[in-house]
Amino acid sequence: MSSNIYLSGGGSVKDSYQLDDLFxxxxxxxxxxxxxxMSV
Amino acid sequence: MTWxxxxxxxxxxxxxxxxxxxxxxxxxxxxxxxxxxxYIGGASDTSRLHxxxxxxxxxxxxxxxxxxxxxxxxxxxxxxxxxxxxxYDQIEKSxxxxxxxxxxxxxxxxxxxxxxxxxxxxxEGFSEGDVIGIPExxxxxxxxxxxxxxxxxxxxxxxxxxxxxxxxKNIQSIQYGTIGNNNES
Numbered sequence: 001m002s003s004n005i006y007l008s009g010g011g012s013v014k015d016s017y018q019l020d021d022l023f024x025x026x027x028x029x030x031x032x033x034x035x036x037x038m039s040v
Numbered sequence: 041m042t043w044x045x046x047x048x049x050x051x052x053x054x055x056x057x058x059x060x061x062x063x064x065x066x067x068x069x070x071x072x073x074x075x076x077x078x079y080i081g082g083a084s085d086t087s088r089l090h091x092x093x094x095x096x097x098x099x100x101x102x103x104x105x106x107x108x109x110x111x112x113x114x115x116x117x118x119x120x121x122x123x124x125x126x127x128y129d130q131i132e133k134s135x136x137x138x139x140x141x142x143x144x145x146x147x148x149x150x151x152x153x154x155x156x157x158x159x160x161x162x163x164e165g166f167s168e169g170d171v172i173g174i175p176e177x178x179x180x181x182x183x184x185x186x187x188x189x190x191x192x193x194x195x196x197x198x199x200x201x202x203x204x205x206x207x208x209k210n211i212q213s214i215q216y217g218t219i220g221n222n223n224e225s
Contacts, residue, residue, distance in 0.1 A: 003181035003190065004106055005145055009153040009197070010082060010116035011176030013047050018192055019179030023113045024051050028076025033044050033059045034118075035081050 044079070067097040072108040082116030082153075086129045090121050090142055099143045106145060106184060116153045119174065123151035127168040132159055137168075146172065146182055147216050148201075155198065163200055172208075173198040180208075187217035
């Protein structure tokens with residue numbers, strides 16, 4: 001399996017721990033975080 | 041950004057993280073030379089997030105990024121904008137529907153997060169087409185090349201299309217391109 005899209009239903013960091021772990025271990029080194037864009 | 045680096049540390053990993061807050065005129069830099077993966081967090085206003093990404097030409101770049109074997113993570117509203125339409129979110133919030141597609145990276149499916157007993161009737165109505173419903177604590181991994189969806193999480197998820205409703209169980213994988221038809225595997 002080589003998943004390329006990861007979808008979280010939301011909740012806390014604890015809720016999404018397993019999904020986050022799978023994503024982070026599959027991702028390479030360079031990660032782009034898109035966050036707080038609506039504050040600009 | 042601290043929460044994100046803290047979250048990475050929880051997994052005993054080290055990554056090079058770039059954060060974009062102002063995305064104006066940046067779509068050209070969103071490519072595999074610069075990044076291996078993209079993480080899109082939630083937003084209180086999904087339609088505004090959608091508008092920002094669409095207006096700044098990010099959706100076509102997401103498609104190219106995936107085609108070139110990059111990974112994209114969407115959480116909550118960030119997951120919704122990766123689907124076909126954000127209109128199930130709009131219905132839940134009693135907001136006007138949005139005519140144009142979102143990133144449309146999940147087959148023909150929209151994505152609806154925070155699924156629970158109170159709001160599941162919104163997606164069961166199937167008024168906006170095929171949809172993947174994911175509760176808090178649940179997650180979906182899609183292999184868009186093999187059209188394979190794998191569900192993880194103890195609260196069940198749901199996948200709904202013209203053929204009906206399928207409940208998604210923990211560590212269950214389904215070929216989402218063939219759900220409900222005679223070729224389903």
